[in-house]
Amino acid sequence: MASRIYPPSREEVDEIHGDVVFPDSHPGDPSLPYVAMNMVSSLDGKASVGGKSGSIGGAVDRETMRVLRSKVDAVAVGAGTVRAEKASLTSGGRRSPEPFAVIVSSTLDIPFENLPHTTRERTIILTCKDSNPTMLGEARERGRILTFPPGDGGNRLIDIGGAMRVLKSRHGVGSVLVEGGPRLNHAFIRGGLASEIFLTLSPKILGGDPLETGGIIIGELPGAGEPPRGELLSIHMPEAAGEPGCLFLRYALESPGFR
Amino acid sequence: MASRIYPPSREEVDEIHGDVVFPDSHPGDPSLPYVAMNMVSSLDGKASVGGKSGSIGGAVDRETMRVLRSKVDAVAVGAGTVRAEKASLTSGGRRSPEPFAVIVSSTLDIPFENLPHTTRERTIILTCKDSNPTMLGEARERGRILTFPPGDGGNRLIDIGGAMRVLKSRHGVGSVLVEGGPRLNHAFIRGGLASEIFLTLSPKILGGDPLETGGIIIGELPGAGEPPRGELLSIHMPEAAGEPGCLFLRYALESPGFR
DSSP states (O other), rough: EEEESSOOOOOOEESTTTTTOOSSSSSTTTTSSSEEEEEEEEEEEEOBTTOOOHHHHOOOHHHHHHHHHOOOOOOOEEEEHHHOOOOOOOOSSHHHHHHHHEEEEEOOOOOOSSSSSGGGGEEEEEEETTTOHHHHHHHHHHSSSEOOOOOOSSSSBBBBHHHHHHHHHHHOOEEOOOOOOOOHHHHHHTOOOOEEEEEEEEBBBOBHHHHHHOOOOBOOOOOSSSOOOEEEEEEEEETTTOOOOOOOEEEEEEEETOO | OOOOOOOSSOOOETTTTTTTOSSBBBBBTTSSSSSEEEEEOOOTSOOBTTTTTTHHHHHOOOOOOOOTTTSEEEEEEHHHHHHHHHOOOOOOOOSOOEEEEEEEEOOOOGGGGGGGGSSSSGGGEEEEETHHHHHHHHHHHHHHEEEBOOOOOSOOOOOHHHHHHHHHHOOOOEEEOOOOOHHHHHHHHHOOHHHHEEEEEOOOOBBOOOHHHOOOOOOOOOOOOOOOEEEEEEEEEEEOOOOOOOEEEEEEOTTTOOO
């Protein structure tokens, strides 16, 4: 027994996820912000073409990304994302002030010219205590620097849970949208920090080499027990002409035993 | 503007894809069979755990796989799939005779004890003209052998289009269900041979190393122009208790310029 849910009876909405409201803390720990992840994937599970993900989802995906950013206090990306292209982490004016642009880079080995357009006051760079002093100096001109010990995920990232606590306590960040890359996504999943996932499933087939095209979550998860899984909350599909026909999936996420 | 299609108005069905009927030839070339591909992926785009895909989708996925097999004349898998586990390519009695079990292995470097339970008469092994004679002899005891020149996809596979033509002309195979692995999937996509894709999207998050967990299509696609893309035909979601809550997606596939 199953339900056929597509083709659907349609309920028109003006904006995908325009009605989303996030809580202002992690459901299990009020000292942590609420974290949602936003990802785009090709039909065959690829997350990027030449390190960039913009061409996979199309215009509606980019628009939906800005809608989701307008719902949070901070948008976080990893160093690889900043290396691949100039980061624009704003809501495009939907939220004032714009959410904090949070860059996670343990080594600060990033092209600073690719940092977001956001003002210095709204840019926060999370890095390791022992980062190169020269790089630290340059980074300090671009945004606030917060330093942390290394994480325990074996992926050279910082202690991401500790960083989230500081964002909440010191900067009033109640909600964070994580936009990848796959190793930063992994750190949030592994730490049991993420409460939901927005996945744009593009109908494009990209093929390619798995070492280059990555995937949306890269890194080992604790082996014992069932893997974390999402619970489907909604599916949207835009009707705009010329769009590739992405599915916009929203999943609640439980990570039992991960925290 | 978009449509919210989930939560849905429900149309109950007894069996996912029980109403599917495939044509008996490729829509653009009557000398080729009609090809549909069936894949399962985790939410983060992973296709296998330790080379096996069975645990990703759960019982309804395995049942749906047998339903789809009952709609075709032949079920095809690559050598890697046979290496990973004992292949069972039958419809579980839904179709009589069972579809041909087609194994694609250019080198015949496969554990023959993992070949499907199907009878020798219903097993077809597609391999290269220059395969090792000893392996050829052993393979001949397990099924019919058809030999072909190498393909041009740079992935050590046989000429898969030529093989499909022979299956159709000599064995009356009008429709083929391709069940992976990712390099065989790639050969069908690259050759413009596949007309649709069934994708079971599991809500599980598997993480891991992209070199080990693969993905569902691996191999370069011609770079010029737009990548091939699917057009969504249907979404099903089972309501069985204890199931992980997979989405069963069906896409029509056009591969312009690939043939």
